[in-house]
Amino acid sequence: MIQLLIADDEPRTREGIKRVLEGWLTGSYHIYLADNGLAALELLQKQAIDVLISDIRMPGLTGLELVERVSSLKRKPHCIFISGYSEFAYAQKAIQFEAIDYLLKPLEKKSIIAAVQRALERREEKLQQDRLMKVADVQLLELEQETGHADINKAMQYVREHLGEAISAKQLAEMLHMNANYFSQLFKEQTGISFSDYVTRQRLQLAKRLLLTTGLSIQQIAEQVGYQTDRYFIRVFRAHEQLSPAQYRKQQT
Structure with missing residues (x-):
C-alpha cells in the first residue's frame, strides 16, 4: 500500500491536495493529514510514509525542520515541499534535502500530480534497488x-x-x-x-x-x-x- 502524508496548517490546502490525489491515484493507498509540523513528525515516526507533501512554514516545526528530524529514519519519505513564498533560500534548502519538487501556492492540479508521480517513480526505483541488494551475491x-x-x-x-x-x-x-x-x-x-x-x-x-x-x-x-x-x-x-x-x-x- 502507498502511504502519503499531507502536512499543512491551512485546511483548504490539505483537503484540496487530498481531493486531487484521490481523483488520480489508483490501487491501494492511504492519505494521512497533519495540521502542523509536530503532528506530522509523530505520524512519520509511527508510520512508514512513502511520500510527504509538506508546507515550508508550519506551526511547531517548519517543513524543512520536519524533514531534517526524519532524515535518520530507516525508510525516509520522498518529499515535496509547498510554499506561498518563492524565496531562493527555501528552494536551495529543499534541494539539499533531495526534495522531489518545490511547488508554489496557489497549487495547480497538474503540478501536484506530476510531483507525486515523480515521487512514486523514485519510490519504485528505491524498492527495486533494495530488493536487488538483498539478493546480491x-x-x-x-x-x-x-x-x-x-x-x-x-x-x-x-x-x-x-x-x-x-x-x-x-x-x-x-x-x-x-x-x-x-x-x-x-x-x-x-x-x-x-x-x-x-x-x-x-x-x-x-x-x-x-x-x-x-x-x-x-x-x-x-x-x-x-x-x-x-x-x-x-x-x-x-x-x-x-x-x-x-x-x-x-x-x-
Missing part, C-alpha cells in the same frame, strides 16, 4: 572490485559481458594465451572460487535480477543467462537457491 560484488591480476580481471569482465553465450575455461585460456589447467588454477588462487562456479553464480545473479525486474518468462530468462533449456536452468537454480525460479520470483516480489 556479496562475494561476486567483492570480486568485481578486481583481483589485482590483469588476466583474471579480463576473464571476469568477459564472463559478465557474455553470460548469454557458451563459456568455458578452455575458451578463456586460449583468449589469454594460457594453458587451460594453469588458467583454472590461477583463477581459483586469485578469486577463491573455481571458474565454473564463478560463471554459474554470475548467471544466477543475472537471472535473479531479471526475475525481479522484468516480466520475462522462465524460458526467456534461461536463454538470456546462457542455458540451452529452461529445464536445466531450473535444476541449477533450485540446487543453489532451494527454490524454483518461479517460486523465487513470487517470494521476493
Whole structure:
C-alpha cells in the first residue's frame, strides 16, 4: 500500500491536495493529514510514509525542520515541499534535502500530480534497488572490485559481458594465451572460487535480477543467462537457491 502524508496548517490546502490525489491515484493507498509540523513528525515516526507533501512554514516545526528530524529514519519519505513564498533560500534548502519538487501556492492540479508521480517513480526505483541488494551475491560484488591480476580481471569482465553465450575455461585460456589447467588454477588462487562456479553464480545473479525486474518468462530468462533449456536452468537454480525460479520470483516480489 502507498502511504502519503499531507502536512499543512491551512485546511483548504490539505483537503484540496487530498481531493486531487484521490481523483488520480489508483490501487491501494492511504492519505494521512497533519495540521502542523509536530503532528506530522509523530505520524512519520509511527508510520512508514512513502511520500510527504509538506508546507515550508508550519506551526511547531517548519517543513524543512520536519524533514531534517526524519532524515535518520530507516525508510525516509520522498518529499515535496509547498510554499506561498518563492524565496531562493527555501528552494536551495529543499534541494539539499533531495526534495522531489518545490511547488508554489496557489497549487495547480497538474503540478501536484506530476510531483507525486515523480515521487512514486523514485519510490519504485528505491524498492527495486533494495530488493536487488538483498539478493546480491556479496562475494561476486567483492570480486568485481578486481583481483589485482590483469588476466583474471579480463576473464571476469568477459564472463559478465557474455553470460548469454557458451563459456568455458578452455575458451578463456586460449583468449589469454594460457594453458587451460594453469588458467583454472590461477583463477581459483586469485578469486577463491573455481571458474565454473564463478560463471554459474554470475548467471544466477543475472537471472535473479531479471526475475525481479522484468516480466520475462522462465524460458526467456534461461536463454538470456546462457542455458540451452529452461529445464536445466531450473535444476541449477533450485540446487543453489532451494527454490524454483518461479517460486523465487513470487517470494521476493
